[in-house]
Amino acid sequence: MTLQPYPRTTVFDTVSELLAPLVGDLDVLGIRITPDTRFHDDLVLESIDLVTFSGILAEHFGPDVNLADYLTQKDLEEVIELRVGEIASYVAGRLARRG
Amino acid sequence: MPTMTVNGLNTNVQLVPAAGAGQETVVFLHGMGTDSLASFYLTMAPPVAAAGINVISYDLRGHGKTDRPARGYTIADFVADLEDLLDQLNVDQPVHLVGNSFGGTLAFSYAAKHPSRVRSIVCIESEPATEVWASKMTEILDHTVKFLAVEESYDWIEANFSAHHRRLARMAADRILTTSIAKEVPLGPLLTLDDIAAIRCPVLSILGSNGYQADDLDALTSLLPNGEVHVFDGQGHSVLVEQHKNVRELVLRWVERQAA
Numbered sequence: 001m002t003l004q005p006y007p008r009t010t011v012f013d014t015v016s017e018l019l020a021p022l023v024g025d026l027d028v029l030g031i032r033i034t035p036d037t038r039f040h041d042d043l044v045l046e047s048i049d050l051v052t053f054s055g056i057l058a059e060h061f062g063p064d065v066n067l068a069d070y071l072t073q074k075d076l077e078e079v080i081e082l083r084v085g086e087i088a089s090y091v092a093g094r095l096a097r098r099g
Numbered sequence: 100m101p102t103m104t105v106n107g108l109n110t111n112v113q114l115v116p117a118a119g120a121g122q123e124t125v126v127f128l129h130g131m132g133t134d135s136l137a138s139f140y141l142t143m144a145p146p147v148a149a150a151g152i153n154v155i156s157y158d159l160r161g162h163g164k165t166d167r168p169a170r171g172y173t174i175a176d177f178v179a180d181l182e183d184l185l186d187q188l189n190v191d192q193p194v195h196l197v198g199n200s201f202g203g204t205l206a207f208s209y210a211a212k213h214p215s216r217v218r219s220i221v222c223i224e225s226e227p228a229t230e231v232w233a234s235k236m237t238e239i240l241d242h243t244v245k246f247l248a249v250e251e252s253y254d255w256i257e258a259n260f261s262a263h264h265r266r267l268a269r270m271a272a273d274r275i276l277t278t279s280i281a282k283e284v285p286l287g288p289l290l291t292l293d294d295i296a297a298i299r300c301p302v303l304s305i306l307g308s309n310g311y312q313a314d315d316l317d318a319l320t321s322l323l324p325n326g327e328v329h330v331f332d333g334q335g336h337s338v339l340v341e342q343h344k345n346v347r348e349l350v351l352r353w354v355e356r357q358a359a
Contacts, residue, residue: 025102040263046270048163051113055101069145072347076340079141080263 011095012088018056019084022049035085047079057091065094102164105183111164112157112184113140114210115148123193123218123352123358126181127156132243132274133287135163138199143350150289150351155194155306157184161278172283174228178207178212183343185216193218193300195354199339201284204228211294213320219301221350224310224336226319233285235311240281247272255297293335295322302326302352307334307344344349 016033020026023043026033031043039045045053054067070090071079102109113136117123125147127139148154158165160180161172185194195218196206197237203225210217212229225234245339246252257265266279275281304319306312312319320326321338329349339346 009202044266046143046267048111048135048137048158051135051137051140052164055113066145068141069149071141072143072146076343080261 015088015091018060031096032067033084039082040080044051065091105180108166110157115144115154117151117153118149119151121151121153123354125155126194126196128198128205130200130202132271138339140302143347152354159213161274161280170279173286174208176287178209181209195219197350198225199223200225210298210300211290217300221303221353223305223339224244227290228287229290233289244275244281289318294353299324302356304328306330308332308337310336
């Protein structure tokens with residue numbers, strides 16, 4: 001059986017759902033997560049939350065989805081400007097490699 | 100969030116086991132203020148583990164997602180936390196302590212107390228807790244407390260850096276102004292020059308030429324029986340985050356050398 005690639009929009013939706021508990025009540029906060037939503041400035045999350053989220057992603061998608069490892073290759077400015085869309089793209093890329 | 104109870108505090112701990120049958124263990128010790136285990140975890144923990152080295156990282160008391168008691172921030176308290184953590188994790192081999200800024204200071208104090216439990220030290224822009232260090236820290240912390248107590252400071256930070264840095268400053272203020280950390284940290288206990296000379300494990304001091312030891316880049320290693328220094332030219336105190344790929348390579352090569 002050939003596994004179908006995980007659709008990118010579905011991956012984004014899942015990543016957003018996994019992110020929501022870290023952010024808090026999105027409706028109360030008036031936040032709608034889009035691919036351009038910035039992890040730090042828009043969601044008011046910190047680097048330690050990125051570590052937590054890396055663990056959440058690995059738990060959900062599998063240990064080969066290692067956001068922390070991905071970020072070790074980035075410069076500081078890139079990590080500060082990290083957007084949810086980039087996280088979803090990374091996850092989708094890792095899932096596609098399994099195929 | 101993985102937590103352990105360390106000396107009564109809920110402590111955020113991130114362990115990354117070594118790929119393969121790794122025998123060496125690195126304990127990452129972050130700095131003070133807005134720092135957390137993230138500064139090491141997001142710059143080097145996964146590749147260090149992939150290189151066959153066990154990784155232990157945790158948020159120091161009062162930092163990151165570890166409990167923030169109102170009091171209990173002497174170096175003895177931080178050392179006791181590391182003792183308890185390693186005991187609970189059943190770490191019975193000597194470890195490599197890799198500390199950034201205050202984390203390096205903590206590494207020296209732990210190594211002075213437990214020489215048989217430390218394989219080596221890598222300290223990044225760090226000094227041992229001596230009287231000179233205590234004077235510097237008192238000055239820095241006093242200045243920081245005054246600066247963060249003034250609302251205009253946050254406007255200045257945002258204007259000169261970014262909204263992100265403003266938020267980090269608020270976080271630092273929250274820690275420094277609501278706990279006794281600024282008063283207790285410089286209290287030590289302090290190390291004498293004889294104590295430092297007795298730290299016989301290999302030590303790698305990583306500095307910025309424009310960092311906190313710019314006045315004498317060899318001062319620390321000249322006190323140690325087995326010290327080396329690596330200087331990044333033109334670099335300030337933020338060596339870990341601004342040179343993280345290079346620091347990572349230094350750490351990997353260092354641990355490999357010590358294990359050989």
